[in-house]
Amino acid sequence: MxxxxxxxxxxxxxxxxxxxxxxxxxxxxxxxxxxxxxxxxxxxxxxxxxxxxxxxxxxxxxxxxxxxxxxxxxxxxxxxxxxxxxxxxxETGAPDPDPLVTRLALLEAPYRVPVALTPETLRSAADRLARYRRLVAEWATSPGRPMHRPSAAEAEDALAADLDTPEALAVLDRLAGSGEIPPGAKLETFVHVDLLLGLDVVAAIGTA
The missing domain is CATH 3.40.50 (Rossmann fold)
Structure with missing residues (x-):
């Protein structure tokens, strides 16, 4: 393809x-x-x-x-x-002490659009990354399920079409908020998509 x-x-x-x-x-x-x-x-x-x-x-x-x-x-x-x-x-501005918070902040806007690394944008990215990691750690304690392929395909298609990282992140947000998809499927899907985004969402597994 x-x-x-x-x-x-x-x-x-x-x-x-x-x-x-x-x-x-x-x-x-x-x-x-x-x-x-x-x-x-x-x-x-x-x-x-x-x-x-x-x-x-x-x-x-x-x-x-x-x-x-x-x-x-x-x-x-x-x-x-x-x-x-x-x-x-x-980018403009100074990066966050956590490089992966900076990475997420850089991926939250379309690649053509200027990005300023401000305290506000970095704080928002830090909160989002912490939420992803907390949810992934919680889902990891649930029974295993196959990944949710429609969500995975939607995120992959956004990235393949024009490196639409904001839409791929939005797919993860919608997936996280779904009350119909089992936690185990959410876990597998997040891990699958994160292999493309590189945010290390599994960092908190086993630390609770």
Missing amino acids: TLHVGPHALTSRAVHVHLAPGAGLRPLVVADVLRRVAERRRHRVRLTAAARFPADPADYNVRAPESLAPDTADVLISPAPAPGALLVPN
Whole structure:
């Protein structure tokens, strides 16, 4: 199945994603979600960068990019307008001490829209991530059930269509609030979708 991201269509089984010079944390996180979505659809993804990042990518659940020139990149991710590039504006403001709170705050807006890391946006992201982890820990004590495939498919389709991370998160919110879906199915679905979002929603399992 073809992965469509904005004007780009990744049709090759081997995909080269390159981060342009000057890319900050946000393009790095968006590139990582793109990699995860493409790999789930059985693409082989190479992530490279000309940028230097202000923190260790691994702290943000990002596989460190290779330090190579773009060559013939299938997708160029740039924080500034560039021919043929996927434009992902850099974040403004200081990141949260918890890198995954910052990651969530960066994913709560469409990748084309500027994001300011303010105390308010970071607090909201921290509350949301804590709620996800608390619910996942609670659901983990319930009988196991298969994941809710309609919700999983809805989130995957949003990410594959245009890296619509806000809609994928909205799917998780609706799933969490459903009174009809068993807790075990919610757990499996959250874990499945989180393999694409990279928020470590299972962090609180077993800590209660």
